[in-house]
Amino acid sequence: MQSSIDVLVVDDSDSHASVTLSAIGQFAPQAAVTRLKDGEQALQFIFCRDGYSDRLPEMPRLILLELETPVRNGLQVLDALATHSRTNEIPVIMLARASTPLAIEQTYTLGACGYVVKPTDTNEYCMAVGGIMERWLPTSRCRSAKRVASAAPLGRQNHPADGRLRIET
Numbered sequence: 650m651q652s653s654i655d656v657l658v659v660d661d662s663d664s665h666a667s668v669t670l671s672a673i674g675q676f677a678p679q680a681a682v683t684r685l686k687d688g689e690q691a692l693q694f695i696f697c698r699d700g701y702s703d704r705l706p707e708m709p710r711l712i713l714l715e716l717e718t719p720v721r722n723g724l725q726v727l728d729a730l731a732t733h734s735r736t737n738e739i740p741v742i743m744l745a746r747a748s749t750p751l752a753i754e755q756t757y758t759l760g761a762c763g764y765v766v767k768p769t770d771t772n773e774y775c776m777a778v779g780g781i782m783e784r785w786l787p788t789s790r791c792r793s794a795k796r797v798a799s800a801a802p803l804g805r806q807n808h809p810a811d812g813r814l815r816i817e818t
Contacts (some may be wrong), residue, residue: 655680655786657709659691659726660744661718668771669713669744672778677786683709688721692729695736708739711785713778714761716745716752724752727759740785 656673660666666684673682685691691714693699697706712730716723723743730736742763743756756764763781768774 654683654707654709655711656682656782657691657694657712658682658684659686659688659712659718659723660684660715661686662715665715665744665767668774669778672775673782675775676779676782680782680786686718688714688718688723688726690720691718691726692721695730696733708736710739711781712739712741713781714741714743716743716756724755724759727756727761731760742781742785 655677658666658669658673660669666686670682670684673680683694685694691712694701694704695708697704714723714726718726721729723745727741727743730739730741737760740762741760742765743752743761744765744767745752746767748764748766753764762785765777765781768777
């Protein structure tokens with residue numbers, strides 16, 4: 650039984666999750682990470698229901714949530730988190746395969762801290778995850794993306810005045 654979790658990764662794609670987990674390991678090697686494959690499983694985990702009822706009810710410090718997860722999509726999960734007092738302040742970064750204005754608007758309306766379009770280039774994606782780790786996890790758990798990663802471009806970044814993160818390539 651895991652007593653503490655820093656990052657919860659919710660992504661049904663094994664290949665995308667593998668790159669995400671590898672990047673977290675590179676930029677935040679001391680972070681405790683759990684990966685789940687769908688939105689319903691994520692809610693069961695977070696709220697200690699069903700197969701996770703024996704889990705200690707500690708909340709993750711950060712959630713990386715794929716927009717297009719099966720059973721419940723990322724927006725449905727985000728909505729459930731936003732309406733619960735125990736989870737509405739957990740930073741959630743939405744990960745998506747594409748950028749649509751409606752999805753971005755819905756994501757921020759439901760309280761996400763960021764929307765990241767997954768770059769097709771693995772190095773760019775690792776840099777994006779590294780930037781997320783630096784910004785949202787305590788510095789004692791992270792290595793600087795500048796020191797660890799190559800000089801691969803991160804893509805166009807937009808940091809709105811409200812502090813939310815949006816990365817598109």
